[in-house]
Amino acid sequence: MSVAEELPGGTDAALLRQSLDEVRRVIVGQDHMVERLLVALLARGHCLLEGVPGVAKTLAASTLATVVGGTFARIQFTPDLVPSDIVGTRVYHPSNEKFDVELGPVFVNFLLADEINRAPAKVQSALLEVMAERQVTLAGVTHPLPRPFIVLATQNPIESEGVYPLPEVQRDRFLFRVRVPHPSAHEELEILHRMSVKPPVPERVLDPDKLLALQEAAEQVSVHQLVADYVVRLVMSTRAPAEYGLADLTETIEIGVSPRATLGLVSAGRALALLRGRDYLLPDDVRDVAVDVMSHRLMLTFDALADGVDPESVVKQILQAVPPPLVVWNQNR
Secondary structure: OOHHHHOOHHHHHHHHHHHHHHHHHHOOOOHHHHHHHHHHHHOOOOEEEEOOOOOOHHHHHHHHHHHHOOOEEEEEOOOOOOOHHHHEEEEEEOOOOEEEEEEOOOOOOEEEEEOHHHOOHHHHHHHHHHHHHOEEEEOOEEEEOOOOOEEEEEEOOOOOOOOOOOOHHHHOOOOEEEEOOOOOHHHHHHHHHHHOOOOOOOOOOOOHHHHHHHHHHHHOOEOOHHHHHHHHHHHHHHHOHHHHOOHHHOOOEEEOOOHHHHHHHHHHHHHHHHHOOOOEOOHHHHHHHHHHHHHHHOEEOHHHHHOOOOHHHHHHHHHHHOOOOOOOOOOOO
16 A cells, blocks of 8 residues: 555644644644754754743643654753764673674664864764765674664754854754744743643553654655756855845855755755645745754855844845746646
């Protein structure tokens, strides 16, 4: 039986909405973050959550893991961490006089890399290699990671002492970079009421097999040629802004986004379309994920950084300047 037969579009959307609702029973507000976490999961991508302490980044990751099912592990990144603490190592046992391989905590479905910018570069590189290859080689033997596999990393953007910021080429490995703001006043009051007595406990909605089927369903979402062309125009406008009526960005953008942004816009847009109950991609889906997919991949000039230019504002300016196509889908097709 095919994925489409097992999980028709209506069932997909219902399961995903139920999963979102279950996470929102625990997480007050932060709807954007919760939705992006689920979209990244469907798109087989990794997500970087950026926000000050105490805004439910860790709680959101652990709650999503409970709702979706599968194994979960949290690694608290510290300056004294070494790569073997993450991927595993060989351990000598005197009793049998041989080395055994001890696999590290990355061998789970959900890996929370808490405060990833507190670990040195070699540890960050070891994790990002795992993210890209989805396997670990120890003592000449390759060990594949469980499927599905997603890394949810957190970092504090305002702290500068004792941290090792992620370089641009390593941030490029993340599908999303999501900024998590403080809650509003009424959300803060709801947090007080909901969490101060008996915090709600999420229930499991999915399992790894269903999630894999949903990921395959997301990959089958149709992409019109006009939408694909729109994605390419958005990406190319970051590399040659003057050709797209954005000459003022020439002195702002040092290097445009990579081809991973092109692939990320399509895969994230497809996952968002599936979450919205459609089996086809619209330009609005691409526009909705563009800021989270593109902003952390932009490299700004020194003058732009000195002036405090926000990469998200640059992406929003590009979205206003590059017109989306008018795509009409035949609903009875």
